[in-house]
Amino acid sequence: MKSLVPFLIAAAGVTKVQAFCFEPKMHESPPDFYFVSKPSAPYCLSGYRYSGTHTCNDWEIDSYLSDVDRHLAELNAYVDEYLAFANEAAAKYEEAVEFAQCSAQAATEELR
Template sequence: MKAPFFCLVAWAFASLPAHAFCMSPIVPFNFGPPDPPGSFSRPNVPYCLSSYSYSASHTCEEWELDRYFSDIDAYVASLQRYLNEFNDFTREVASLSEDAERYANCEAKEATTQHE
């Protein structure tokens, strides 16, 4: 009993004109590039290193150097996170662009074949 019904449904759908459904790309609500870490978050060189560039000596204590280098490492890590997030964003933009191209091509094909 199911086989004849299935054949009837299949024949009905096969006899309809084939029209594609064009789905427009969906842009996420919060879509946008990531915010870069501001230059204000870059660690300042400690005063004890101010003469190091011309004298090659400093007056810093060990804890001051440790803290400065730790701050530099954290800043570089935030720049790396920003780079990774921005690369993800560019991949999303490329995908959205491909979706928009497929949609435009689908709509154009649909428009040119709608009266055939």
């Protein structure tokens, strides 16, 4: 990748040929990281870590587990969104390589 950067910069400097080579553009910016607050465990679970017992009612446990499930779904949605962006960026990288090769080839053909 590092050895490709000077080549890309040199190829991008060719102005006459750029009309025939299509320069890739990113259509989206990276997804914003939105803070998803972790659900707080109910007070009735405060001693569970030490004693292995709790004083929670079933509805309190169910509510907490629903909050945890919702939290995980939000985090997974964020990861999926970022993965889609990363895949697009990888595709644009391939297009950038093709653009650089096209520009370099056009520039060398112009010298002939």
